[in-house]
Amino acid sequence: MATVLGTAAGTVGTSAAPPILDVRSLTTTIPTARGTLTVVDDVSFAVAQGECFGLVGESGSGKSMTLRSILGLIPPPGRVASGEVRHAGRDLVRLSQRELNRIRGREIAMIVQDAVSALNPVYRIGRQIGEPMLEHRIVKGARSARARAVALMAKVGIPAPEKRVDDFPHQFSGGMCQRVVIATALACDPGLLLADEPTTALDVTIQDQILKLLVALQRDLGLSLLLVTHDMGVVAQTCQRVAVMYAGQIVELVRTDALFRQPRHPYTAGLLNCVPRLDGPAVRLKPIPGAPPDLAAPPSGCRFHPRCPLATEACRSQRPELVEVAPGHFSRCIRHHEMPPDLWKRLDA
Amino acid sequence: MPEPLLQVTGLSKHFGGHRGLVARLGGVPAPRLVAVDDVSFSIARGEIFSLVGESGSGKTTLGRTILRLVEPTSGHIVFDGTDITTLRPAQLRKARRQIQMIFQDPVSSLNPRLTVRQMLGEVLRVHAVRPASQVQARIAELLALVGLPADSIDRTPKHFSGGQRQRIGIARALAVEPRFIVADEPVSAVDVSVQSQIMNLLLDLRERLGLTLLFIAHDLSVVRYLSDRVGVMYLGRIVEVGSRDQLFSAPRHPYTRALLSAAPRPDPNHRATIAAITGEPPSPLNPPSGCHFHTRCPLATDLCRSVAPLPELVAPGHEVRCHHHDHAAVTA
Numbered sequence: 001m002a003t004v005l006g007t008a009a010g011t012v013g014t015s016a017a018p019p020i021l022d023v024r025s026l027t028t029t030i031p032t033a034r035g036t037l038t039v040v041d042d043v044s045f046a047v048a049q050g051e052c053f054g055l056v057g058e059s060g061s062g063k064s065m066t067l068r069s070i071l072g073l074i075p076p077p078g079r080v081a082s083g084e085v086r087h088a089g090r091d092l093v094r095l096s097q098r099e100l101n102r103i104r105g106r107e108i109a110m111i112v113q114d115a116v117s118a119l120n121p122v123y124r125i126g127r128q129i130g131e132p133m134l135e136h137r138i139v140k141g142a143r144s145a146r147a148r149a150v151a152l153m154a155k156v157g158i159p160a161p162e163k164r165v166d167d168f169p170h171q172f173s174g175g176m177c178q179r180v181v182i183a184t185a186l187a188c189d190p191g192l193l194l195a196d197e198p199t200t201a202l203d204v205t206i207q208d209q210i211l212k213l214l215v216a217l218q219r220d221l222g223l224s225l226l227l228v229t230h231d232m233g234v235v236a237q238t239c240q241r242v243a244v245m246y247a248g249q250i251v252e253l254v255r256t257d258a259l260f261r262q263p264r265h266p267y268t269a270g271l272l273n274c275v276p277r278l279d280g281p282a283v284r285l286k287p288i289p290g291a292p293p294d295l296a297a298p299p300s301g302c303r304f305h306p307r308c309p310l311a312t313e314a315c316r317s318q319r320p321e322l323v324e325v326a327p328g329h330f331s332r333c334i335r336h337h338e339m340p341p342d343l344w345k346r347l348d349a
Numbered sequence: 350m351p352e353p354l355l356q357v358t359g360l361s362k363h364f365g366g367h368r369g370l371v372a373r374l375g376g377v378p379a380p381r382l383v384a385v386d387d388v389s390f391s392i393a394r395g396e397i398f399s400l401v402g403e404s405g406s407g408k409t410t411l412g413r414t415i416l417r418l419v420e421p422t423s424g425h426i427v428f429d430g431t432d433i434t435t436l437r438p439a440q441l442r443k444a445r446r447q448i449q450m451i452f453q454d455p456v457s458s459l460n461p462r463l464t465v466r467q468m469l470g471e472v473l474r475v476h477a478v479r480p481a482s483q484v485q486a487r488i489a490e491l492l493a494l495v496g497l498p499a500d501s502i503d504r505t506p507k508h509f510s511g512g513q514r515q516r517i518g519i520a521r522a523l524a525v526e527p528r529f530i531v532a533d534e535p536v537s538a539v540d541v542s543v544q545s546q547i548m549n550l551l552l553d554l555r556e557r558l559g560l561t562l563l564f565i566a567h568d569l570s571v572v573r574y575l576s577d578r579v580g581v582m583y584l585g586r587i588v589e590v591g592s593r594d595q596l597f598s599a600p601r602h603p604y605t606r607a608l609l610s611a612a613p614r615p616d617p618n619h620r621a622t623i624a625a626i627t628g629e630p631p632s633p634l635n636p637p638s639g640c641h642f643h644t645r646c647p648l649a650t651d652l653c654r655s656v657a658p659l660p661e662l663v664a665p666g667h668e669v670r671c672h673h674h675d676h677a678a679v680t681a
Contacts, residue, residue, distance in 0.1 A: 058540040059511075173629050203403035204567065205626045208611035212625065230541060233613030257617045274545040275615055276574035278597065284552075285574065287545035291510040 019046035019086075020192050020224045021070070021108075026083035026093075028062075028069045034296040039065040039078070041248035044322070047192065052218055052225040054239030054256070056232065058292055061245040063228045067194050070226075071108060072100045087192070105132040109185035113197040115177040119169040125180055126165035129153070132187045152183040157213060175206035182213065192224045193217075199234065211238055232275055236260060244268045247293050247303040250322060253330040264331040266308045266343060273344040286344045302333070309343060310335045352430070353391035354529060354561045355415070360388045360424030362407075362414050380634050384410040386585035387424070389660075392529075392561055392578075397551075399564040399572045401608075402582035405633050411582070412531045412565045416448055417441060428529065446476050449522035453534035455514035459506040465492070465517055466502045472524040491520040494557075496550060512543035519550065523558070533565045548575055569612045573597050578666070581605045584633055584641040587660075591667035601663050601674040603646050640672065648673040 028040035040062045047053040055063040069080050070092065085092040088107065092100065104110075109132075112118045119128060129152055130145030139145045146165065153161035156179040169177060178198065185193055195214065199207035215238055218225050227239060235242050235256060243253040244265065252265040263269040270288040290307040293299055302320050305311040314334060322332045333339070366381025384407045392398040400408040413419040415426055417433065426434050433444050452458035460468065469488045473479055479487050492499060495516040506514055515535060522530055532551065536544045552575065554560055566572050572579055573593060580590040581604065589602040600606050607626035628645045631637055639656050643649040652672050660668040 058542060175629055203630070204569070204608060205403065205611045206629060207613070208625055209627075211613070231613060232541075232615040236615050236617045236619070237613050260615065260617050271542055272615060274542060276545070276548070276570040278570050278573060278609065278612055278614060282574065282593075285545040285549065287549060288542040289546075291512055291543055292540065 017049050020049050020088075021047040021226065022084075022086035023066070023070065024084040024086065026066065026069055026085065027081045028065055028074055028078065029081045030074075030078035032296065037295040038081075038298075039248055039295060040069055040080075043083070043245075043248075043250055045243050045250065045253055047224050047226050049191075050218070050222050050224055051241065052215070052227060052239045054235045054242035055226065055228045055245060056230065056235050056242055057245035058230055060247070060292055060295065062248040063230075063245050064196050065248075066245070067110070067196050067226065067228050070194065071104055071110060072097065102136075105185075105190070106136045106138075106188045107190055108192045108194060109188070109190040111178075111181055111185050111193065111195040111198045113200050115181040115201070116169065116174055118181050119177055121169050124166050124168060125153075125172070126150070128169075129165075129180065129184045129187055132184065136188050138188050148187070149183070152186055153180070155186070156180075156183045156217075157209070158183070175202055175210065178202060178206075178210055179213070182210075182217075186217070186221075189221075190223075192226065194226045194228075196228045197230070198227070200230070207234075214238065232260075232272060244271070247298055248295060249303060249332060250330075251304065251332045253322070254328060258326075258329055262341070264325050264329060264336045264339065265304075265333045266310050266335075266339060267304045269339070270307075270344050288344075310339065351393065354394045354396075354429055355392040355563070356425075356427040357391065357415065358389050358425045358427070360411070360414060360426065361385055361422045362410055362419060363422045382634050383585050383636070384633065385414060385421075388585075388587050389424075390580055390587060390590060392563060394561055395555070395559055396577045397555060397562040397564055397575055399566060399576040399579045400582055400587075401566055401569060401572045401579060403567060403608075403630055405584070405630055406582040407585040407633070408565045408582050409533055412450075412533050412563060415563065416445065416450055416531055418450075446478070446525045447527055448529045448531065449525060449527040451515075451518050451522050451530060451532040451535045454538050455511055455518050456506070456538075458518055459514060461506050464503050464505055465497075465520075468517065468521060469524050472521055476525045478525050487524070491524055494523065494554070495520045496546075510543070511539050512546060515539055515547055516550070519547075519554070523554070526558075527560070529561045529563070531563045531565070534567070535564075536571060537566065537568060544571070551575065569597075569608060581608070584630065584636050586641060586670065588642065588670045589668065590660075591664070595664060595667045599664075599667075601667070601669045602642075602671050603648055603673075604642050607645075640670070648676055 024044050026040055026043045030037045030039055043066055055066060057063045068074050070085050080093050126146050126149045129149035133139045133145045133148060139148055150161045150165050158164055158176060158179050199210050202210060217223055229235060239256050242256050242259055243250045246267050252268045263272060274285050274287050276285060288307050293303060299306050301317050302315045305315040320332045320334045322330050325331045325336050362385040364382040364384055388411060400411060402408045410419055414421045421434055425432055436444055466488055469491055470484055473484050473487060489499060492501060497513060497516050536547050539547055555562060564575055576593050578592050579596045580587045583604050589605045600609060606623055610621045610623045611626060626645055631644055637644045638654060640653040640658050643653040658670045658672045660670050663669050663674055
């Protein structure tokens with residue numbers, strides 16, 4: 001039976017409203033010459049109305065693939081092998097491309113990492129922001145699309161929008177291109193925004209501006225946000241809840257403050273322990289040994305066991321389930337109750 | 350004070366701006382980009398000195414200029430008492446045995462068709478560091494030094510993870526037994542869980558081999574972890590330089606403060622103490638007059654718009670280029 005992870009009473013807010021997005025046992029596979037890779041492996045989570053939910057993980061953890069699977073954007077021969085993506089009473093996995101096209105950009109919009117290449121270099125900015133409005137017929141005619149584009153540019157903080165609306169992408173900086181991409185995503189007033197590493201390509205002062213913009217939009221427009229990132233700092237400052245992914249699976253899912261206060265999966269604890277800090281004492285970091293696994297030959301049992309200081313024989317043989325270890329706090333670790341708070345600090349690097 | 354291993358004085362690098370035939374016939378001269386603008390600093394023996402800045406700040410060009418992979422427009426680079434800015438190619442090749450580089454991208458900086466044995470063997474042969482009979486032993490020694498398994502020797506880069514590839518890059522730099530290494534963003538393309546492995550390796554190698562490092566990075570937390578001293582760059586200039594503690598605990602330049610405030614912290618309870626920096630870095634092709642930072646600076650006055658501040662010593666070893674560094678200290 002599929003559980004609606006994290007939408008149980010008392011997790012975020014107290015709203016009894018159904019989640020805007022409910023992902024259940026999603027599994028995505030990609031056939032390759034080296035065998036079939038399960039890039040998203042039985043992933044379940046739900047995004048509440050008005051929530052910013054984070055998917056955090058390293059490269060190859062499946063976070064971007066999860067995002068793409070939601071909107072049916074897995075390039076063939078990769079495919080969603082099983083599971084459901086429930087949104088507004090429908091299962092997106094079962095919709096045709098034509099039906100999905102009515103949802104993409106209209107009800108669910110996406111922001112990608114590389115804003116500069118996401119924009120068409122030969123179209124003026126105003127036309128690119130206006131295109132989804134015309135496509136989804138939420139405005140009548142190019143003139144009103146352009147007027148709305150100018151308003152959106154102002155909303156996302158592009159100076160002098162009425163002048164810049166006729167510029168081309170190459171006349172914009174990387175940070176301004178990301179603002180254009182956000183304005184395009186907002187063009188049809190979607191309820192849910194999927195953001196795939198939206199600030200990774202940006203400089204730190206610009207990243208700060210874009211993250212603040214996303215948080216403000218989420219608050220002011222009542223948007224729900226599903227944010228994919230590799231950066232625990234970005235998670236800490238933007239997300240209400242977060243799922244940590246490792247080798248295609250969610251290994252921990254909880255409110256952000258609880259994740260940082262008391263992680264209940266050894267991988268999360270190790271990750272938090274090995275990132276250098278800007279404050280506090282400068283102590284030697286204790287790295288997680290080894291490297292993330294090759295998905296063509298994933299470890300048996302728990303995918304993290306070869307790198308885990310708590311691993312036992314059971315971890316090698318038995319595939320752990322994601323279980324609720326405290327109200328609203330899920331962990332995929334059979335030894336979560338034996339995890340000492342200083343698990344990684346005791347190790348010799 | 351002992352003589353530094355590396356002393357950079359008034360170093361500048363300009364790109365473009367040539368007075369070509371068209372310009373002389375009355376056309377428009379090519380735009381000139383000042384990537385590195387009158388930069389001076391020194392690095393003591395055994396020290397890790399970091400240059401931090403955003404894209405376009407000139408930190409990478411500066412690093413490459415020190416190896417003379419990019420020829421400086423003016424200024425001097427003195428390494429261990431020798432001015433390497435004027436060395437001829439043959440002498441320069443010799444000097445490069447002392448100065449090596451680690452690159453950011455462990456994928457594109459390794460030849461995909463060479464095995465580890467061929468890659469490291471080539472370096473040892475070209476620089477004739479060891480007699481041919483000892484090359485194999487030296488390769489094995491290098492692999493152990495950077496923490497790669499001995500059986501990696503006959504594999505090509507595609508068989509390694511990102512972190513292991515970066516270890517190969519480090520082994521290649523160490524092959525000629527350099528005393529000084531320029532490491533340009535060596536951990537920014539590596540996964541988070543592996544980043545600390547590579548950083549600890551660099552710290553250990555410094556201890557074991559007595560290396561001196563110039564570390565180039567954009568990530569402030571990485572810089573804080575690795576560095577003894579730090580220089581902050583903005584549009585080609587070093588705007589603040591000091592010890593790690595001075596820079597991170599008592600920054601005096603408004604830009605350094607803004608950078609520290611903007612960096613995302615892995616702490617949900619953290620709240621920024623100063624206002625976020627507004628605007629974007631100006632184009633290095635057309636930098637603002639006076640202090641380059643005045644267009645984004647909350648403290649800017651007419652003086653900042655017209656006169657470029659000179660480096661001022663605010664504490665021993667702590668230099669700031671800001672007309673209002675005293676004010677900056679008060680509004681913390």
